[in-house]
């Protein structure tokens with residue numbers, strides 16, 4: 242605990258760099274403990290079905306990692322791969338089967354989908370109780386109205402990191418850059434629920450630098466490599482970088498965030514790196530959501546600290 246501010250300070254991240262990889266490992270260990278208890282006390286094994294359409298290389302890696310981490314947590318993993326040319330009807334038929342399967346507590350359709358598919362229609366075909374991505378319109382509405390929802394994994398992971406770093410977030414000025422349905426909008430809703438004063442900025446925002454300079458919490462989810470520089474950041478602010486941008490560097494590629502880490506790290510009070518910041522929290526929170534969905538489906542108490 243910081244004696245001046247009362248904020249929680251983790252010894253491992255005192256230098257100001259938030260170790261999302263280590264935090265995510267802790268979340269996964271918590272999930273695994275709950276799963277073991279579900280098995281021993283109730284004979285229930287949570288199951289997660291992940292659907293991949295096509296052969297996007299990054300998506301293939303994410304889906305493989307989801308399968309590995311699901312099994313490591315002691316859950317059942319069901320992987321379904323459809324070809325790039327599969328029809329939307331085929332995908333809808335698969336989702337209907339997964340909706341009806343009692344061994345499946347969570348369903349995730351990996352995004353992006355091929356262009357001939359209507360992603361909204363596909364997402365809204367998932368049983369909202371099994372929508373562990375929290376993208377179904379019912380879950381979006383529940384979150385927006387402060388009711389119990391499935392919360393999208395990346396924003397949920399960001400919130401866990403922020404709560405761990407800052408403790409109570411109420412009254413803080415939060416700026417979210419980006420208005421996507423996956424990150425920007427749900428992140429803003431979660432911060433509002435924490436009683437932050439929230440501004441959602443985006444590519445058309447005028448004088449974005451000035452807006453950012455007012456932020457105690459800055460969440461960058463704009464998809465532009467290293468766009469947010471150190472001189473846009475209020476000294477001492479907590480910066481959460483959601484960007485995952487692969488840029489060319491000589492004959493190699495390198496992963497960078499939306500924040501220019503080198504100029505930001507000396508100004509921010511705390512900052513997530515890329516890689517190793519928010520990214521690993523996404524899959525950890527997916528496992529947490531699957532566990533939550535399983536508990537709800539079976540009328541059991543939800544795991545504390547893994548939901549909001």
Ligand SMILES: Nc1nc2c(c(=O)[nH]1)N[C@@H](CN(C=O)c1ccc(C(=O)N[C@@H](CCC(=O)O)C(=O)O)cc1)CN2
Pocket residue numbers: 303349350351352353374394395485496515516517518519520521522523524
């Ligand atoms: N249905 C969904 N599709 C997609 C989501 C999602 O939440 N639901 N998010 C992203 C991709 N994603 C998970 O699906 C994801 C992205 C990044 C990471 C991660 O751990 N990143 C690492 C770096 C990995 C690398 O080297 O490439 C990091 O930042 O440290 C995990 C999951 C889009 N689609």
